[in-house]
Amino acid sequence: MFKIVDKKIDCESLIDKVYSTKAGAVSSFIGTVRGFTGDKQVKYLVYEAYRSMALKQVEKLWEEVKEKFDIEKIAGAHRVGKVNVGEVSVVIAVSAAHRHAAIQACRHAIDNLKKIAPIWKKEFMKDGKSCWISNN
Amino acid sequence: MKIKVLLFAHTKEIVGEEAVTLDLDKGGKEKDVFEKLESLYPEISNFKDSLKLAMNGRYMTDNDTIIEGAELAVIPPVSGG
Numbered sequence: 001m002f003k004i005v006d007k008k009i010d011c012e013s014l015i016d017k018v019y020s021t022k023a024g025a026v027s028s029f030i031g032t033v034r035g036f037t038g039d040k041q042v043k044y045l046v047y048e049a050y051r052s053m054a055l056k057q058v059e060k061l062w063e064e065v066k067e068k069f070d071i072e073k074i075a076g077a078h079r080v081g082k083v084n085v086g087e088v089s090v091v092i093a094v095s096a097a098h099r100h101a102a103i104q105a106c107r108h109a110i111d112n113l114k115k116i117a118p119i120w121k122k123e124f125m126k127d128g129k130s131c132w133i134s135n136n
Numbered sequence: 137m138k139i140k141v142l143l144f145a146h147t148k149e150i151v152g153e154e155a156v157t158l159d160l161d162k163g164g165k166e167k168d169v170f171e172k173l174e175s176l177y178p179e180i181s182n183f184k185d186s187l188k189l190a191m192n193g194r195y196m197t198d199n200d201t202i203i204e205g206a207e208l209a210v211i212p213p214v215s216g217g
Contacts, residue, residue: 031217047216050144050209053193054216078216090217110217118190118209119216120145132146134186134213 001075002058004049004119008087009077015093018073023095027102029110031090033083041126047080047089050118054078057116061109069105071096076109078119089121137162139202141169142209147187150179164202173210186213 001017015028033045062074076092083089092109096102114135124130142155158172166189174181188211189196191203195211202208 048145049216050142050190050211053190053209056193114217115214117216118144118211118214120212121215122145132212133215135215135217136213 002055002062003077004051004054005077005079006081007079009079009091011088011091014075014077014091017075018093018095020072020095022097023072023102024097025099025102026093026095027099027106028091028093029106030088031110032088033085035085037123037125042085043124043126044082044084045089046082046122046124047078048120048122049078049080054117054119057118058113061112061116064112065094065105065109068108069094069096070098070101071105074105074109076113078113078117080119137204139164139169139204139206139208141173142207144209145212146183147180147210147212151177160202162204166196166198166200166202169202169208183212187211 018026035042065074072095074094078090092106094102094106121133122130123133137160138157139160140155140157143151148154169189170184190209190211191206
């Protein structure tokens, strides 16, 4: 499961989705908006997504994660629109029988989501400047 | 053939549109789309090496041929997360 939302992400209910009686571990990653880039103060971010492609790409990534790691369930959500400093922009949760698989799969999922999902962020600084960011 | 190309992030801001319609020859490839876009919007040439093209929600490779009626999208460097 992966969704793109324009309201605050409810991390707990997202993590709840991966609980399983077959799992002995749940690992999650929560990305939040940092208030600084270098020594410059960030006011807020605006995320934009190519929704249909992002959903397709991330579901494909989830399939890859399931093949690669011995996990039970994986779920994620990414926010779009204006996101203030300190707020959550992305959440990923993975359950597995054992902790190592859950942790490794979660890491693989966020690292690759950042590479492949057609989602962009524009940083708005306190000094009035703004620019589109690249993850590379 | 006429083909619609979706634009996002800084590409959308430079062009000033969320989508453009291009007139392409049948059998066109990714490079033909970028050549066309560059001729219409020369500002794109400054960063065209960083752009990718997606067709129907999948990243295109150099060998893929554009299918009539497909949804194309210019994908600038991503920055989700």
